[in-house]
Amino acid sequence: MKKLLILGAGTAGTMMLNKMDAVLNKEEWDITIVDQYETHYYQPGFLFIPFGIYNRRDVIKPKRDFFPPGVNVIFSKIDLIQADKNQVILDGGKVLTYDILLVATGTKINPAETEGMHEGGWHKNVFDFYTVEGAVALQQFLKYWEGGKMVLNIVEMPIKCPVAPLEFVFLADWWFTEQGIRDKVDIEFVTPLPGAFTKPKASKVFGEFLNKKNISLTPEFSTGRVDWENNKLVAWDETTIDYDLLVTIPTNMGDDLIARSGLGDELNFIPTDKFTLQSLANDNIFVIGDATNLPSSKAGSVAHFQADILQDNLLSYIDGRPLRGKFDGHANCYIESGFGKGILIDFNYDTEPLPGKFPLPGVGPFSLLEETRMNHYGKMMFRWMYWNLLLKGAELPIESHMLMAGKRA
Amino acid sequence: MTTKELAGISVEVDAEGFLTDHKIWNLDLAAAIAKEEGIDPLTDRHVEVLNFMRKEFEENGTAPSIRKMNKLNIVPTKELYALFPGGPAKKAAKIAGLGKPQGCI
Numbered sequence: 297m298k299k300l301l302i303l304g305a306g307t308a309g310t311m312m313l314n315k316m317d318a319v320l321n322k323e324e325w326d327i328t329i330v331d332q333y334e335t336h337y338y339q340p341g342f343l344f345i346p347f348g349i350y351n352r353r354d355v356i357k358p359k360r361d362f363f364p365p366g367v368n369v370i371f372s373k374i375d376l377i378q379a380d381k382n383q384v385i386l387d388g389g390k391v392l393t394y395d396i397l398l399v400a401t402g403t404k405i406n407p408a409e410t411e412g413m414h415e416g417g418w419h420k421n422v423f424d425f426y427t428v429e430g431a432v433a434l435q436q437f438l439k440y441w442e443g444g445k446m447v448l449n450i451v452e453m454p455i456k457c458p459v460a461p462l463e464f465v466f467l468a469d470w471w472f473t474e475q476g477i478r479d480k481v482d483i484e485f486v487t488p489l490p491g492a493f494t495k496p497k498a499s500k501v502f503g504e505f506l507n508k509k510n511i512s513l514t515p516e517f518s519t520g521r522v523d524w525e526n527n528k529l530v531a532w533d534e535t536t537i538d539y540d541l542l543v544t545i546p547t548n549m550g551d552d553l554i555a556r557s558g559l560g561d562e563l564n565f566i567p568t569d570k571f572t573l574q575s576l577a578n579d580n581i582f583v584i585g586d587a588t589n590l591p592s593s594k595a596g597s598v599a600h601f602q603a604d605i606l607q608d609n610l611l612s613y614i615d616g617r618p619l620r621g622k623f624d625g626h627a628n629c630y631i632e633s634g635f636g637k638g639i640l641i642d643f644n645y646d647t648e649p650l651p652g653k654f655p656l657p658g659v660g661p662f663s664l665l666e667e668t669r670m671n672h673y674g675k676m677m678f679r680w681m682y683w684n685l686l687l688k689g690a691e692l693p694i695e696s697h698m699l700m701a702g703k704r705a
Numbered sequence: 706m707t708t709k710e711l712a713g714i715s716v717e718v719d720a721e722g723f724l725t726d727h728k729i730w731n732l733d734l735a736a737a738i739a740k741e742e743g744i745d746p747l748t749d750r751h752v753e754v755l756n757f758m759r760k761e762f763e764e765n766g767t768a769p770s771i772r773k774m775n776k777l778n779i780v781p782t783k784e785l786y787a788l789f790p791g792g793p794a795k796k797a798a799k800i801a802g803l804g805k806p807q808g809c810i
Contacts, residue, residue, distance in 0.1 A: 452772070516792060520783065532786035562773040 297326045300610075301384060301394035303374060303553075305331035307339070307687065308585030308599035309400030310362050314689030315607045317364040328368040328392060330384070334359055337428060338682060339456075340596065343463055343632065345431035346438055347471045352428055362687045377557035379578045396580050396610065399566060401553060403456055403586035403594055407546040410451055410522060417524030422542045425464060426456065434543065438471070443480025444540030449529055450487045451519045453494075454563075455548045456586055456594040459641070461485070462492065462502055463632045464543060469509045470634030483511040486529065486537060488518045495648035498641055501665050505633065548594070550587055565589035570645070571622040573606045574613075582606060582613075592625040592645065600686055601626040604696040626698040628654075630675035638671030640664055644698040653702035657693050661702060712737040723798075723805050727762065730802030739800045744789065747800075751788055754780050755801040768798045768806055 300316060302309050313329050320327065341355035363369055373387040377397070384392045405426045407414040413422060423437065424430035448465050455461075465485050472478040485492070485506060491499035492506055492513060506513050520532035522542070529537040550564030559566050559577065567576040568588040575581040584606055585599035592598050605621035612619050625645030633639050640662045641649035653661040662671055685692055706725060708715050712733040717725045722741070724730060732747075735755060739747045757779050761769040771794055775782045789796040794806050 518786070518792075520786075532783055533790060562770060562776050 298324055298395040299393060300325055300327045300396045300398065301392055302327070302329040302398045302400060303331075303377070303384065304400035304402055304551075304585075304587070305329050305359050305363075305369075306336070306400060306402050306585070307596045307682075308402070308587075308603065309398070310336070310359070310687050311600060311603045311689050312398055312400060312584060312606065313367060314362070314364055314687070315603055316610065317367055318689060319607065319611060322366065326368070328370065329363065330370045330372060330374060330386065330392070331359065332371065332373045334371055336362065336687075338679060339426075340682070341679060342425055342428060342431045343460055343467070345428070346423075346425055346434040346464075347467055348435055348439070351435075352432055355428065357683065374553050375556075377553065377559060379557070379559065379581060382580065394580075396582065396613070397578075398606075398610075399554075399559075399575075399581060399583045399587050400585050400599075401551040401587045403548045403550055403565070405546040406549045407544070409547040409549070410519060412522035412524050413544065413546060415522075415524055417522065417527075417542070421527070421540065422522065422524060422544060424544055424546060426460075426545065437541070441541065443472075443477045445482045445484065445538060446541040446543065447484045447486055447529060447537055447539035448543045448545075449517070449519055449537075450489075450545045451547050452488055454594060455545050457629075458494065458593055458595075459629050459631045461487070461545050462506075465511050466505065466509065466634040467632055469511060483509075484514060484537065484539075485511055486514045486517045486519075488516065490515050495643065497651070498643075498649040498665060501639075501651075505639075505667070509634070548586075554587070561589055563589075570625070572609050572619040573602060573621075573623060574609070574619060580613075582610065590623075590625070592623075593627040593629070595627060595629065596682070596686070597628045598626070600692065601628075601696045603689070624697050626696060628694060630671055630678060632672065632675055633667050636672050637667045637669055638673075638675045639667050640671045640674065642698060642703075647698060647700070647703075650703040650705060652704040655699075655702050659693075664703065719805075721799075721805060724802045727759070727802045727804070730759070734802060735800050738802075742789075742796055742800060744796075744800070750780075751800075754785070754788065754797060758797060758801045758803065762801075762803050768794075768801070768803045770794070 335356050336359045338355040341350045344350040375387050376385045419433040423434040472481045492502035493499040518532050521530045523530055527539050550560055554560035554564040566583045568583040570590045573582050575583050584602050586594040602623050605623045608621040609619040628642045631639040642654055643649040651665040654664050655661045708717055736747045758768050774780050785793045798806050
């Protein structure tokens with residue numbers, strides 16, 4: 297029997313497990329997936345927890361619910377990938393060999409990378425919302441907060457879901473208004489980027505939204521440390537920003553396993569062919585989702601588009617044929633903008649987010665780069681699609697490659 | 706693309722003033738670009754960083770990140786910000802004659 301080994305049963309790993317289980321010949325292939333945690337988190341839902349829209353129970357399900365029958369499931373930490381020996385060592389020493397390795401170990405926040413962040417202020421008046429613990433702690437804090445200066449800062453790029461920080465301040469503006477304390481709260485959006493977002497047209501549009509919502513924007517601020525005793529954010533060039541409440545997006549890094557195994561770059565992301573998703577160092581290692589070093593967004597929609605391409609490429613690889621599937625960097629993001637509205641962006645490696653319409657058979661069209669109620673419904677509907685279709689590897693009515701139809705260049 | 710006069714020769718630069726051909730780079734050009742960016746004079750320490758960046762670019766096709774230079778003990782992040790005030794990733798790449806670093810999203 298040949299062996300396909302998948303490391304990581306998050307969004308990308310689970311999707312690929314289902315996709316490969318559906319197409320591989322079971323008389324020839326044995327599929328194994330390894331993950332250290334038994335709970336699957338609906339990560340796009342974390343954003344809503346601080347504002348009490350979702351709670352913990354709304355974003356979790358057992359991972360097992362999404363595994364097809366007949367695959368080997370191992371819940372264990374992973375000690376090492378030995379690429380030269382085609383094997384993986386689990387904690388405790390168990391050895392798993394593979395013919396093809398698929399790495400989907402994702403990315404996580406590393407607050408300890410920034411001096412002073414993961415210290416006395418952590419989850420007291422310095423919070424993340426990229427973990428369920430952080431999001432729940434922030435909900436508790438906000439419930440009783442009477443106002444002051446809230447600073448949201450992005451420490452460095454790349455980060456998972458690059459629109460989430462914007463969504464957070466848009467929702468915060470709405471939520472403080474609902475609580476009747478918006479006039480007592482200053483909101484400041486602090487980013488190392490030159491504007492509200494990376495790509496020029498979207499950056500301009502989002503900058504206007506920030507302005508309209510009375511949220512101040514501080515671009516090109518590179519966070520060096522947090523002076524938590526004095527509630528100050530300090531840049532590498534020693535400029536400072538005061539805060540009463542700091543909501544931070546800490547440095548995002550790939551799993552330590554990748555560093556231990558010598559497979560990653562300085563952020564533990566694996567150098568990967570941006571079109572085929574094959575690792576650059578090893579022909580029989582493929583990488584998907586946040587674990588790659590691709591210049592695409594780290595997001596579930598991106599992993600979903602990659603999954604279609606990777607399924608084709610794995611089958612070609614097994615047949616000894618050239619890898620024809622080419623990922624184009626496609627991302628499709630619904631952005632909550634508060635007050636029951638949302639904004640949609642759709643883009644890839646070469647085409648920045650453009651205004652226009654996004655056609656979706658049976659449901660759409662949705663408006664691009666514009667605030668509408670319909671886009672908000674798209675966002676809320678996505679949770680159902682995620683649990684019931686996406687994770688199970690089912691077809692969604694969105695093309696893997698970005699289409700220009702409806703977009704205004 | 707436009708042509709401009711730098712260090713007594715005429716060079717091609719993009720809309721933001723980055724050299725379009727990194728191969729024509731030399732220390733005189735670096736000093737001239739640095740001066741435009743408000744860094745004058747270009748010290749040996751600057752040059753050490755620039756040389757490392759160019760070597761990385763030759764080997765990997767991209768300029769190294771601030772984090773990588775810190776991790777490899779080429780230059781601590783704090784010092785890098787002092788050497789190239791106001792955005793070292795972009796500024797140092799420009800003075801090193803390399804293209805604008807790709808913004809990741």
